Amino acid sequence: xxxxxxxxxxVFSIDCVIFGFDEGELKILLIERNEEPFKDWWALPGYIVExxxxxxxxxxxxxxxxxxxxxxxxxxxxxxxxxxxxxxGRVITVAYYAMxxxxxxxxxxxxxxxxxxxxxxxxxxxxKLAFDHEKIFTRGFEKIRHKxxxxxxxxxxxxxxxxxxxxxxxYEVILNKKLDKRNFRKKMLNYGILxxxxxxxxxxxxxxxxxxxxxxxxxxxxxxxELTFGK
Amino acid sequence: xxxxxxxxxxVFSIDCVIFGFDEGELKILLIERNEEPFKDWWALPGYIVExxxxxxxxxxxxxxxxxxxxxxxxxxxxxxxxxxxxxxGRVITVAYYAMxxxxxxxxxxxxxxxxxxxxxxxxxxxxKLAFDHEKIFTRGFEKIRHKxxxxxxxxxxxxxxxxxxxxxxxYEVILNKKLDKRNFRKKMLNYGILxxxxxxxxxxxxxxxxxxxxxxxxxxxxxxxELTFGK
DNA sequence: ATATAGTGTGTATTTTTTACACTAAGTAAT
DNA sequence: ATTACTTAGTGTAAAAAATACACACTATAT
Numbered sequence: 001x002x003x004x005x006x007x008x009x010x011v012f013s014i015d016c017v018i019f020g021f022d023e024g025e026l027k028i029l030l031i032e033r034n035e036e037p038f039k040d041w042w043a044l045p046g047y048i049v050e051x052x053x054x055x056x057x058x059x060x061x062x063x064x065x066x067x068x069x070x071x072x073x074x075x076x077x078x079x080x081x082x083x084x085x086x087x088x089g090r091v092i093t094v095a096y097y098a099m100x101x102x103x104x105x106x107x108x109x110x111x112x113x114x115x116x117x118x119x120x121x122x123x124x125x126x127x128k129l130a131f132d133h134e135k136i137f138t139r140g141f142e143k144i145r146h147k148x149x150x151x152x153x154x155x156x157x158x159x160x161x162x163x164x165x166x167x168x169x170x171y172e173v174i175l176n177k178k179l180d181k182r183n184f185r186k187k188m189l190n191y192g193i194l195x196x197x198x199x200x201x202x203x204x205x206x207x208x209x210x211x212x213x214x215x216x217x218x219x220x221x222x223x224x225x226e227l228t229f230g231k
Numbered sequence: 232x233x234x235x236x237x238x239x240x241x242v243f244s245i246d247c248v249i250f251g252f253d254e255g256e257l258k259i260l261l262i263e264r265n266e267e268p269f270k271d272w273w274a275l276p277g278y279i280v281e282x283x284x285x286x287x288x289x290x291x292x293x294x295x296x297x298x299x300x301x302x303x304x305x306x307x308x309x310x311x312x313x314x315x316x317x318x319x320g321r322v323i324t325v326a327y328y329a330m331x332x333x334x335x336x337x338x339x340x341x342x343x344x345x346x347x348x349x350x351x352x353x354x355x356x357x358x359k360l361a362f363d364h365e366k367i368f369t370r371g372f373e374k375i376r377h378k379x380x381x382x383x384x385x386x387x388x389x390x391x392x393x394x395x396x397x398x399x400x401x402y403e404v405i406l407n408k409k410l411d412k413r414n415f416r417k418k419m420l421n422y423g424i425l426x427x428x429x430x431x432x433x434x435x436x437x438x439x440x441x442x443x444x445x446x447x448x449x450x451x452x453x454x455x456x457e458l459t460f461g462k
Numbered sequence: 463a464t465a466t467a468g469t470g471t472g473t474a475t476t477t478t479t480t481a482c483a484c485t486a487a488g489t490a491a492t
Numbered sequence: 493a494t495t496a497c498t499t500a501g502t503g504t505a506a507a508a509a510a511t512a513c514a515c516a517c518t519a520t521a522t
Contacts, residue, residue: 394500395500395501396499396500412500412501412502413501413502413503416501416502417503435498435499436497436498437497437498437499437500438498438499438500438501439499439500440499440500440501441500441501
């Protein structure tokens with residue numbers, strides 16, 4: 001099969017920025033490292049790609065091993081390849097992100113002992129992170145902020161049934177600005193990707209809001225349209 | 232410095248999708264490979280990252296070595312990491328793109344002998360490419376198509392002085408659709424990033440069009456605005 | 463019954479997008 | 493000089509989308 005490739009004393013890794021929305025706060029998933037370097041530091045869930053697995057597969061596996069979360073679909077957003085980003089050698093890392101639904105009870109239990117724990121931390125209250133993980137997080141946050149402006153991805157973060165106010169709060173958190181209630185509702189409902197349910201919110205000590213659910217089929221159609229362009 | 236990293240018999244590479252616009256056609260830069268595997272095949276300019284250089288630096292260096300083009304600023308757009316994308320071993324490649332101005336005379340001369348030549352090929356007329364380079368190209372093309380819809384990047388492809396019709400043609404080629412002349416002009420001029428020159432087009436056998444030039448300062452301002460969001 | 467807290471709704475204004483067709487200017491050929 | 497040819501350059505009306513803005517309703521808790 002021709003010549004062989006040069007040996008290369010370097011490593012690929014994956015780091016994951018996993019967003020969740022809980023109690024009105026946008027959070028990300030962090031682990032506490034249980035290995036040097038940066039032992040006992042907070043870090044994004046991340047580890048080394050195996051030699052015989054694709055990077056997409058590695059992302060899924062690594063997230064599972066470090067947090068116990070299974071089958072989370074992630075998108076790649078940037079590859080960080082500065083020479084000195086890892087103190088022990090050359091490590092190029094491919095960063096992935098995902099937005100997931102916190103069912104409250106999704107318990108996080110590292111399967112590997114490379115992490116001592118995994119927890120959700122509000123993005124506005126992040127601790128110092130290992131390596132260049134602050135940079136990676138920041139870029140991931142920019143990515144979803146940008147993406148939400150042309151694709152209604154916010155649904156991925158909400159429970160299956162949600163109120164319009166919850167949806168609006170989520171947009172406000174991601175975009176970091178207040179939105180007008182009436183205009184927001186008009187726009188969202190106009191997209192035609194929300195299905196109004198017969199149910200109402202429960203357990204609130206004030207007038208309960210209608211619940212909505214998100215219509216995947218119509219969403220897919222809108223998604224396509226989004227990438228087209230007017231005359 | 233603590234434990235050492237596992238050895239990993241794998242390689243990082245860079246591949247570049249360089250867009251140019253010439254004679255009304257959108258082109259990309261290809262090389263003819265002078266090495267196995269895929270010797271004598273067409274391929275995107277790409278090669279292996281050195282152990283002690285950042286990937287951004289590698290991209291610039293590799294493009295220079297394979298095409299003779301210097302100091303081209305590129306943006307990363309995707310990392311391809313399937314297990315079998317390279318027949319000789321595990322190669323993960325970071326893909327970069329750039330849009331550049333063809334000054335007609337920019338001669339392409341590979342500096343390394345890994346490529347036997349480098350040429351501009353119309354995107355609508357691409358030959359079969361080595362490895363998974365078709366996939367990489369397609370993704371790069373999608374990237375600029377998407378990007379042009381929110382940032383006026385098309386200028387990077389045009390000569391310093393250009394006519395509105397040329398600009399429109401370029402948009403039409405990238406978006407793959409006809410645009411309305413009056414609406415296009417209205418919109419572009421409204422952005423306020425074009426400076427009308429006193430000069431006219433030369434050497435045409437019909438009424439010569441006014442030349443315009445692109446105003447970088449105002450462009451930067453618009454760029455910022457683009458990422459904000461209405462109420 | 464009353465206080466409280468969030469729900470839900472409409473309209474007028476401005477801005478942006480779209481659709482659409484003819485005259486003007488320069489060149490080339492006779 | 494006339495004519496034919498080719499592209500440049502221009503305006504308006506209509507539709508759609510975005511914005512600004514305030515109050516009555518409803519469920520619950522006390």
